[in-house]
Amino acid sequence: xxxxxxxxxxxxxxxxxxxxxxxxxxxxxxxxxxxxxxxxxxxxxxxxxxxxxxxxxxxxxxxxxxxxxxxxxxxxxxxxxxxxxxxxxxxxxxxxxxxxxxxxxxxxxxxxxxxxxxxxxxxxxxxxxxxxxxxxxxxxxxxxxxxxxxxxxxxxxxxxxxxxxxxxxxxxxxxxxxxxxxxxxxxxxxxxxxxxxxxxxxxxxxxxxxxxxxxxxxxxxxxxxxxxxxxxxxxxxxxxxxxxxxxxxxxxxxxxxxxxxxxxxxxxxxxxxxxxxxxxxxxxxxxx
Amino acid sequence: xxxxxxxxxxxxxxxxxxxxxxxxxxxxxxxxxxxxxxxxxxxxxxxxxxxxxxxxxxxxxxxxxxxxxxxxxxxxxxxxxxxxxxxxxxxxxxxxxxxxxxxxxxxxxxxxxxxxxxxxxxxxxxxxxxxxxxxxxxxxxxxxxxxxxxxxxxxxxxxxxxxxxxxxxxxxxxxxxxxxxxxxxxxxxxxxxxxxxxxxxxxxxxxxxxxxxxxxxxxxxxxxxxxxxxxxxxxxxxxxxxxxxxxxxxxxxxxxxxxxxxxxxxxxxxxxxxxxxxxxxxxxxxxxxxxxxxxxxxxxxxxxxxxxxxxxxxxxxxxxxxxxxx
Numbered sequence: 195x196x197x198x199x200x201x202x203x204x205x206x207x208x209x210x211x212x213x214x215x216x217x218x219x220x221x222x223x224x225x226x227x228x229x230x231x232x233x234x235x236x237x238x239x240x241x242x243x244x245x246x247x248x249x250x251x252x253x254x255x256x257x258x259x260x261x262x263x264x265x266x267x268x269x270x271x272x273x274x275x276x277x278x279x280x281x282x283x284x285x286x287x288x289x290x291x292x293x294x295x296x297x298x299x300x301x302x303x304x305x306x307x308x309x310x311x312x313x314x315x316x317x318x319x320x321x322x323x324x325x326x327x328x329x330x331x332x333x334x335x336x337x338x339x340x341x342x343x344x345x346x347x348x349x350x351x352x353x354x355x356x357x358x359x360x361x362x363x364x365x366x367x368x369x370x371x372x373x374x375x376x377x378x379x380x381x382x383x384x385x386x387x388x389x390x391x392x393x394x395x396x397x398x399x400x401x402x403x404x405x406x407x408x409x410x411x412x413x414x415x416x417x418x419x420x421x422x423x424x425x426x427x428x429x430x431x432x433x434x435x436x437x438x439x440x441x442x443x444x445x446x447x448x449x450x451x452x453x454x455x456x457x458x459x460x461x462x463x464x465x466x467x468x469x470x471x472x473x474x475x476x477x478x479x480x481x482x
Numbered sequence: 483x484x485x486x487x488x489x490x491x492x493x494x495x496x497x498x499x500x501x502x503x504x505x506x507x508x509x510x511x512x513x514x515x516x517x518x519x520x521x522x523x524x525x526x527x528x529x530x531x532x533x534x535x536x537x538x539x540x541x542x543x544x545x546x547x548x549x550x551x552x553x554x555x556x557x558x559x560x561x562x563x564x565x566x567x568x569x570x571x572x573x574x575x576x577x578x579x580x581x582x583x584x585x586x587x588x589x590x591x592x593x594x595x596x597x598x599x600x601x602x603x604x605x606x607x608x609x610x611x612x613x614x615x616x617x618x619x620x621x622x623x624x625x626x627x628x629x630x631x632x633x634x635x636x637x638x639x640x641x642x643x644x645x646x647x648x649x650x651x652x653x654x655x656x657x658x659x660x661x662x663x664x665x666x667x668x669x670x671x672x673x674x675x676x677x678x679x680x681x682x683x684x685x686x687x688x689x690x691x692x693x694x695x696x697x698x699x700x701x702x703x704x705x706x707x708x709x710x711x712x713x714x715x716x717x718x719x720x721x722x723x724x725x726x727x728x729x730x731x732x733x734x735x736x737x738x739x740x741x742x743x744x745x746x747x748x749x750x751x752x753x754x755x756x757x758x759x760x761x762x763x764x765x766x767x768x769x770x771x772x773x774x775x776x777x778x779x780x781x782x783x784x785x786x787x788x789x790x791x792x793x794x795x796x797x798x799x800x801x802x803x804x805x806x807x808x
Contacts, residue, residue, distance in 0.1 A: 374582040381535055381576075382596040382647065383569030396586045 219465030245270030299359025307367025407470030494547030536564030569596035590628025710767030
């Protein structure tokens with residue numbers, strides 16, 4: 195019991211020199227995931243149901259039997275329900291694009307690091323090219339070509355962000371491939387596939403997972419940015435970024451429309467980044 | 483020498499860029515024989531072994547020679563063909579036993595690896611065989627140990643695990659590259675004893691690579707001494723220690739510290755140092771450091787029997803004068 199108590203205290207209570215207690219942010223992140231999963235059970239109203247007589251109601255007001263805890267938007271939709279459903283879009287875009295770019299980037303980086311030669315040169319120069327273009331600009335150009343929408347946004351984000359993983363996977367593979375245990379595995383007849391997946395991948399997954407957490411926060415912001423510009427998911431689907439974009443027009447007389455999704459974005463990105471920071475500290479033996 | 487040869491190599495050469503680091507090595511190993519390949523760092527002994535496994539890579543390439551395993555020709559350059567042999571007919575273990583095991587896989591899984599890789603057993607059978615093999619190499623409580631990670635085992639245990647992983651495939655030839663270098667002396671003796679015992683039980687031929695004459699004396703049947711990428715002397719082990727016929731071997735044996743010289747006697751060392759790859763002399767490669775060298779040594783001496791014993795070969799023009807060296 196006291197051991198559990200200690201862990202709890204270490205995770206939640208700030209200590210001198212101990213940095214921000216990470217448990218709080220893990221809790222926020224977990225709560226957001228749960229909210230996204232169980233949105234239909236939690237949301238008080240249908241997020242798309244319009245109520246033109248209850249437009250732009252302030253938080254805590256009631257209009258035509260609907261209680262607007264966080265106010266209503268320009269079409270009289272309940273902002274709380276929309277924020278809850280918005281978590282689904284923001285999180286799923288981020289999760290899917292991190293998974294997709296992570297897999298593609300890791301695979302290419304490992305291949306480049308293992309085969310080296312011309313494969314390595316081609317892949318890593320491609321990485322350099324991608325990383326030299328501002329990512330958000332690249333994403334905007336690609337959405338402009340492919341058109342907006344949920345699937346395209348995920349696709350575009352994956353396409354712009356894979357080089358980050360590729361670069362880390364490349365460097366890690368180069369060093370792990372020289373390890374004696376990889377040589378032993380080859381001496382036992384393991385082919386390239388087995389060497390890569392059984393012996394190299396598990397040994398480089400830790401730094402890649404740190405990149406993935408940090409990228410996750412960035413993906414949330416990218417999606418918000420694209421949606422803010424009208425290039426993300428399309429109405430009536432609404433991510434937090436899209437709600438910010440709409441709310442901007444009403445910020446002088448209905449501050450709540452932009453504020454609540456903004457707070458959610460802020461908390462999500464902050465907690466993911468802090469978790470990523472802590473993870474990288476934890477996995478880096480020098481700073482442990 | 484045994485009549486049936488497990489491995490025969492003829493004229494094996496390995497190059498890094500324009501330089502020959504292994505130059506025309508002939509080697510044969512009989513069935514159940516333990517042959518030691520001895521030499522300083524950079525003498526080409528490890529590269530000879532890696533070439534045999536088809537594991538050379540990068541800038542290091544095999545430039546010539548052929549090899550047969552039980553009479554069948556090996557295509558050392560054909561990676562797919564060699565991969566089928568690695569972990570079946572050929573097995574290799576390395577120095578640094580701890581670093582040679584994957585830190586994230588249980589030792590049981592790593593011992594079973596070669597059976598699984600080659601599809602020679604189901605996962606469950608392979609595991610059972612691995613546990614059995616761990617018992618065989620003297621690991622206590624193998625059922626429990628098999629589930630542990632390499633970091634939970636000592637260096638000597640890890641070397642036993644590596645030996646088990648090599649022998650589980652019942653190879654015809656086991657290559658051991660400095661298997662005891664990273665271990666302390668008592669563990670060394672145990673490992674060497676284990677290798678001899680397993681050889682006696684399984685009839686596996688062993689090529690052991692080392693720079694330690696003590697290891698040679700305690701485990702090998704026959705010795706090949708390498709210098710500058712060439713075999714300079716080859717003999718049955720007692721013969722080599724009693725009657726070295728190449729000046730390098732003679733001097734190498736003289737460098738072994740003795741308990742008899744009194745505590746003030748200086749340790750003997752061979753004059754000069756191993757030349758860089760690019761600076762190897764024409765003819766005999768040892769001549770720049772050899773006290774017997776003269777004009778004739780500019781011509782490469784053949785590896786030939788200096789005396790009546792056809793199994794004792796030395797590559798020296800002056801092998802009859804080696805005895806007089808001190």
